[in-house]
Amino acid sequence: MGPFDYVIVGAGPAGCVLANRLTEDPAVRVALIEAGPDRNARKAIVRIPLAMVTFMAPALAFLGGPKFMTWFASEPEPGLQGRSMPLPRGRGTGGCSNVNGQVFIRGQREDFDGWRDLGNAGWGFDDLLPYFRKLERFEPIADARAGRRVKFGKRPLAEQIDPTLHGTDGPVNIAPMRSVNKLAYAYLDAAQLAGYELNPDFNGPRQNGIGLYNFTQKNGERVTAEGAYIDPVRHRPNLTIVADTEITKVVFDGTTATGVAWKRGAETGVIAAREIILSAGAFVSPQLLMLSGIGKARELARYGIALVQDLPGVGENLQDHLDITLEYRAKSITPYGISWKALPRNVLHMLDWLFRKRGLLASTTADGGGFVSTDPNNDRPDVQLFFCTGRANTQAASGFTGHGFLMHICQLRPGSIGRVALRSADPADQPSILYNFFRGESSMDVMRAGIRLARKIMAQKPFTPHLDAEIDPGPDVESDGAIDAFIRERVGTLFHPVGTCAMGSGPEAVVDPQTLRVHGVSGLRVVDASIMPTIVSANTVAATYCLAEKAADLIKRDN
Ligand SMILES: Cc1cc2nc3c(=O)[nH]c(=O)nc-3n(C[C@H](O)[C@H](O)[C@H](O)COP(=O)(O)OP(=O)(O)OC[C@H]3O[C@@H](n4cnc5c(N)ncnc54)[C@H](O)[C@@H]3O)c2cc1C
Numbered sequence: 001m002g003p004f005d006y007v008i009v010g011a012g013p014a015g016c017v018l019a020n021r022l023t024e025d026p027a028v029r030v031a032l033i034e035a036g037p038d039r040n041a042r043k044a045i046v047r048i049p050l051a052m053v054t055f056m057a058p059a060l061a062f063l064g065g066p067k068f069m070t071w072f073a074s075e076p077e078p079g080l081q082g083r084s085m086p087l088p089r090g091r092g093t094g095g096c097s098n099v100n101g102q103v104f105i106r107g108q109r110e111d112f113d114g115w116r117d118l119g120n121a122g123w124g125f126d127d128l129l130p131y132f133r134k135l136e137r138f139e140p141i142a143d144a145r146a147g148r149r150v151k152f153g154k155r156p157l158a159e160q161i162d163p164t165l166h167g168t169d170g171p172v173n174i175a176p177m178r179s180v181n182k183l184a185y186a187y188l189d190a191a192q193l194a195g196y197e198l199n200p201d202f203n204g205p206r207q208n209g210i211g212l213y214n215f216t217q218k219n220g221e222r223v224t225a226e227g228a229y230i231d232p233v234r235h236r237p238n239l240t241i242v243a244d245t246e247i248t249k250v251v252f253d254g255t256t257a258t259g260v261a262w263k264r265g266a267e268t269g270v271i272a273a274r275e276i277i278l279s280a281g282a283f284v285s286p287q288l289l290m291l292s293g294i295g296k297a298r299e300l301a302r303y304g305i306a307l308v309q310d311l312p313g314v315g316e317n318l319q320d321h322l323d324i325t326l327e328y329r330a331k332s333i334t335p336y337g338i339s340w341k342a343l344p345r346n347v348l349h350m351l352d353w354l355f356r357k358r359g360l361l362a363s364t365t366a367d368g369g370g371f372v373s374t375d376p377n378n379d380r381p382d383v384q385l386f387f388c389t390g391r392a393n394t395q396a397a398s399g400f401t402g403h404g405f406l407m408h409i410c411q412l413r414p415g416s417i418g419r420v421a422l423r424s425a426d427p428a429d430q431p432s433i434l435y436n437f438f439r440g441e442s443s444m445d446v447m448r449a450g451i452r453l454a455r456k457i458m459a460q461k462p463f464t465p466h467l468d469a470e471i472d473p474g475p476d477v478e479s480d481g482a483i484d485a486f487i488r489e490r491v492g493t494l495f496h497p498v499g500t501c502a503m504g505s506g507p508e509a510v511v512d513p514q515t516l517r518v519h520g521v522s523g524l525r526v527v528d529a530s531i532m533p534t535i536v537s538a539n540t541v542a543a544t545y546c547l548a549e550k551a552a553d554l555i556k557r558d559n
Helices: 013-022 049-056 058-063 109-117 125-135 144-149 182-193 225-233 281-291 297-302 343-356 445-458 480-490 541-558
Strands: 004-009 030-033 069-073 086-090 136-138 172-176 209-212 239-242 246-253 256-264 267-278 322-330 368-372 383-388 402-411 419-421 432-434 467-472 524-526
Touching: 004 013, 004 256, 013 030, 013 225, 013 541, 030 267, 049 058, 086 281, 109 125, 125 136, 125 541, 182 209, 182 368, 182 445, 246 267, 246 281, 267 281, 281 419, 322 445, 322 480, 383 445, 402 445, 445 467, 445 480
Parallel strands: 004 030, 004 267, 030 239, 136 172, 267 524
Antiparallel strands: 069 086, 209 368, 246 256, 256 267, 322 402, 322 467, 368 383, 383 402, 419 432
């Protein structure tokens, strides 16, 4: 096979964007190599938005979710009473976009301006806005009919959107949830009574406020990176997709990357290319660099790996979002759930999705959103809220039956810095992942304050007809000490690892911000969530699509 101009390792959102954009030039030959299966976007488990719960629930594995997942685990975390955190990643063409929660939020202007100010010229918010617009088809303004139909408050949503901040003809369709559960409106009312303003568009001029999320969905179905970027260009003769194939390392001639070593079952081989681009995600991209001889010289020597380039930042700077869930039992059956009383309605929901792509199956249940600040002296949000109109609580594993709802409190900039390291020189061994949550600089104040403000919202009158009781952690967990203990016991990540091959020019930087080439070697770049120097204050797929769009331009210009 080959040789190719580019081999892209990993077909997640970043890899799919690159494969599409680099093959726009018919003279450029690209191979996209993916560890998992190909042609996923039309499979029901991927298309149905609600089916995301099946990927996370071992009891629902018979529905076929496991083949789209790779499960990693953190080391026992000293700040979490030695608890190891489960860390799922998506697998197959589309990567995590096949299994994720579909929430589409870019992040705050300050996040990207922060990247720029760290020495990454060209990566500030104003530099990236054209790329956000390039990737988006923001349905409320792209489709005038949809725009008139969807209302926020009493007015059409489209009238409340700043069109200069959104794209209308990009590959990724962004849409409000098609069927919003009535309880989400109780949440909006309750939040206002608790003193928070409504925000019709978290990707608008300001992120602060309470509102309803937009999703990577179209016509009540999930939009994946494969569906958006690969399926429309599969026919290009200069694009070769190789699925079910693991890359085990980058092959070098001196300090020039010349190809990648692959493994499929017992078969192995090498694919040659002029350039290699690692897009295997924030856990595997740094692992592949280290397995290939790029990393801390001392560590590599420990595992008998021949040094190609001493680069101490590889695998360092791991960042993620922290998330804690409050769970409520309902006294009405307004929230989604499984019960005899709700059986006829649930049957109708299934028919509704089959015939109209609406109803519960078109929902992820995370209808309600919010960005708030817990700091009275600074209104930059440090907490994100997810109000979920069903009770699939993965943190407490409390089951699916009955009716209830959840409030997730996510700390947007936890301040903890972790690392990804090798466990051995064997590519089959998963890397060692340590987050260091609640150690060093990171305190529990923001999460604790976030829980208190979420409870204030839930205590408002609009919830009275629905809320029976908080069942996890329960009202007795009230003092600082009790809340902190609950957080340490339950807190999870939002599955947004970034930062482990950070761009920059200092001694800890891994890739050059102007080319995304790995420092000190040639023919090798990294383009995925791992190059973010700091985590964005939002779910990470939008920023990943955006950085890959920009990367494609930088790569085209560089050659
Ligand atoms: C359960 C879950 C829910 C999430 N919810 C949201 C959400 O609602 N909104 C949001 O914005 N973000 C969400 N995210 C995060 C978001 O999906 C990621 O930030 C984004 O997908 C990162 O893209 P990526 O291209 O960097 O890597 P990935 O999506 O991780 O893709 C990497 C790809 O590389 C492949 N690969 C890995 N190793 C190899 C190898 N050795 N050889 C070949 N291929 C390899 C993998 O199989 C995978 O397909 C969620 C993630 C998860 C897991």
